[in-house]
Amino acid sequence: MILAVAPASPADAWLERAPLLLRDALTGWLPDALRPWVSALLSIAVILGVFGLLFAYMTLAERKLLGRMQNRPGPNRTGPFGLLQPFADAIKALTKEDIVPRAADRVLHFLAPVVLVALSLLGLAVIPFGRNLVAVELEAAVLYFFAAGAATELSIFMAGWASRNKYSLLAAMRALAQLISYEVPLLLSVVPVVVVAGSLSTTGIVAAQGGWAAGIWPHWHALTPWGFSAFAVFMIAALAESNRSPFDLPEAESELIAGHLTEYSGFKYALFFMAEYLGMAALSAMAVTLFLGGWQAPLGLLEFVPSYAWFGVKLLLLLLGFIWIRATFPRLRIDQLTRLSWKFLVPLALVNLLNGGFWAATADWSGPAAAVRWLVSALLVVVPFVALARSLAAGYGPRTYRYAPS
């Protein structure tokens, strides 16, 4: 067969079904009783492998990009373009001495990084990486994801407390305050998505975003007024939840000498590092699923590209955005950080909840009514944003520079 007939539906394309065909080829010879177990193990192995490699090359991409943005080359000595740098780092971390302070709580000190990495990986189980590519199909998948993510706060606290170091403990307290504060807008921004999609399952939410309005405008949630607002709040809260700059206060190298990481060295430190990137990847994957249409192609013409490739592209774009933000913004102060959450993000997310309800209630409006629907929804985003921003910024005049040349 040289010229294949164009498949009737993109779901039947050979590349689209390649992962499933591979799985069937690998597990097909097994007895029926064993097959689900082996395919579950296979999906675990694939997630570990893919996200492990993603972690390795994210660290490299981050160092390279930060270097470029700061006018320096970044790592370029290990292998071509520094491509082997992550492996060199891994070997270095593995061979370093593991130092535990004498006064430390040894059990908790050991448990903290292990628990953190394990919990960061849990969330990836319910992400649909492509058509039919989801490790565990749960009815309450979104709730599961955030339940798994919520427990990471605990391990940061364990690390900070078990180190018996005042900087670590202070950082742990800060981390608790920050993570609780941002958990609220994070969850609140997800609720309208659940309301509009009418489902708590990740595959259901992706399916709800299929299709195009007028043939070109994807039904992605981020491309509606309420969805855009929720997406922005979600991404800001995700930045804070994964301790990324400009919200990296728990680590704060310059003030708290790396906070809860102070007393960690060698491979345990590497595990913390890994958990940070895995958490970031998991939250970005969730953002893609909830707001950016999951594995759906942006245009009908582009559906020949397999769905998992689209998911990967969107995920990488979000992760590069995280790096870009780190290179751009200075760190906030702890009071500014909590104020941003409670006085700005939480009220916006609450109004947006109303907006999502309105959008769900007016789903059958069409024609001129649809324009009204979009206008009302947009107003429900813009008006609270402007009003809140103006009231919070009142009293802070433009800064005057008396001595600097204007």
Next chain:
Amino acid sequence: MTTLLAVLALICLAPAVAAVLVRNLIHSALLFVLAWLGLAAFYLALGAEFVAFAQALVYVGGVSMVALFAVLLTRPGRTDLLPPPSAARAVGGLAAVSLVASMLASSLFWSRLPSMEPTAPIPLRRLGELLAGPYLVAVLLVGLILTVALIGGLLLAAPRRPAEGADA
């Protein structure tokens, strides 16, 4: 199913007992988290997916944080200030334990224990309709109680105004 129930009961009870016996408050708080996770696993075994995840989200993510904050922000009590062991304290302890034990035992004996066969799980949509329909008042009341507790906590924690107390 019985073995599963026994294992889950152990996961729930062992950390809870250890939490009471351990001297270190942070350790007790963390052990309670384990017990809460055991409860979530129990719900999961019963097919109540939503309740299990809600339990993990609220207790492991939220209540544990509040407990840890409370431990960290309060002054540690001096354990050596406790009165020394005495016959009176022993009798009091025994009375308290037997009272609680008899209450637990009576409620256990008189309640009809259903078998742990998993029934068909209630669909999520039905659960939502129940919570927003027949049980709406209960949900709102729980919210109200929590709000009252929050305001009470704020009142307790708020600094006294210096004008009110002359010798404050």
